[in-house]
Amino acid sequence: MQGDDRCDATLDQGLRGVVPGERAPAGDAAAWAGRLGAPLLEAYPAGPGIVLVAEDPPALQILGRKPPGPVRVDFADRRLQRRAAGTTARRDPLARAIGLHRRPGTAIVDATAGLGRDGWILAHLGARVSWIEASPTLAALLHDALARAADEAGLGDTTQRLRLHPGDLRQVLGELPAAEREVVYLDPMYPSGTTRGGVGREAQALRQLHGSTAGPAGGELLAAARAHATRQVVVKRPQRAPPVEGPPPARSVAGRAVRFDIYAPA
Ligand SMILES: C[S@@+](CC[C@H](N)C(=O)[O-])C[C@H]1O[C@@H](n2cnc3c(N)ncnc32)[C@H](O)[C@@H]1O
Structure with a gap:
C-alpha cells in the first residue's frame, strides 16, 4: 500500500472521530485516530455524521436517534x-x-x-x-x-x-x-x-x-x-x-x- 496522503481527505468530511470499542484494547482507538488524523472521542457525539468504532474488526457507525447497524470491511463476513x-x-x-x-x-x-x-x-x-x-x-x-x-x-x-x-x-x-x-x-x-x-x-x-x-x-x-x-x-x-x-x-x-x-x- 502506498501513503494515504495521496487520498482526498475532504472526501471524509462526515467523519466525526474515533470511538473506543467496548471490548477492544485501550490503545486501539488512539492508534486509529492517529492514523486517520481524526479526533479521539470518549463517547458517541450528538448530531449527524459517522464515527469509526475501534473494535475488531473496526466499524463505521452512523450517528443519530435511530441509526442503522454498523458497517464493516470484513472479508470473513x-x-x-x-x-x-x-x-x-x-x-x-x-x-x-x-x-x-x-x-x-x-x-x-x-x-x-x-x-x-x-x-x-x-x-x-x-x-x-x-x-x-x-x-x-x-x-x-x-x-x-x-x-x-x-x-x-x-x-x-x-x-x-x-x-x-x-x-x-x-x-x-x-x-x-x-x-x-x-x-x-x-x-x-x-x-x-x-x-x-x-x-x-x-x-x-x-x-x-x-x-x-x-x-x-x-x-x-x-x-x-x-x-x-x-x-x-x-x-x-x-x-x-x-x-x-x-x-x-x-x-x-x-x-x-x-x-x-x-x-x-x-
Ligand atoms: C459506491 S462505492 C463502491 C462500492 C464498491 N463497489 C463495493 O463493492 O464496496 C464508491 C466509492 O468510490 C470512491 N471514490 C469516489 N471518487 C473516487 C475517485 N475519484 N477515485 C477513487 N475512488 C473514488 C468513494 O470514496 C466510494 O468509496
Missing part, C-alpha cells in the same frame, strides 16, 4: 462468504460483463473500491485486482481488512490477488503498469434519490462519511477510466438510471438490481 461460494465467473453478472469466464486471471482495476466487496468477489473468482480508493478512511479499513484476511484459513489465496492503491483514480490509474489495467471497473456513488443509493446501510454509511462532498461526476471518472483501460471499462449503474455522461455504452449486462455498462477504451 458470512454473507460475503456465502456470496463468494454461491457464484461462478459464468453466473456472476459483473464477472460476465468483464469477460472473466472467458479470460480467467484478467487484470482488473476496481477503481472505486469502497468497502471492497465487488473487488473481493472478482479476486475470489480468479481475477488479479488492483483496488483504488480515494477516501482515507475506507483505504485504511481496506488495508486493515486485507491484512486480517491474509491470516484467515481459506481467504489467503484471494488476498494474494489483491493490491490496494489509496488515492484518486484520476491520478493513480496512469501510474499503474499497463498490464495491470486490462479492465477498469467503476461503481460511482449514486446521487441521493436514485433507487439503489437510498436503501442499504452500506450506501448510507458511505454518504455520511463523504458528507456534502459529491466527488467528481461519473462522466469524468468514465473519461479517466477509458483513457487508461487497455481492453474495456465496466460501469455499475442502478437498473433504471441513464448511463453516466459520455459516449453511449457498447452494451450492457443486467444484474438483479443493477446493470453493468460496457465501454471500449478511448
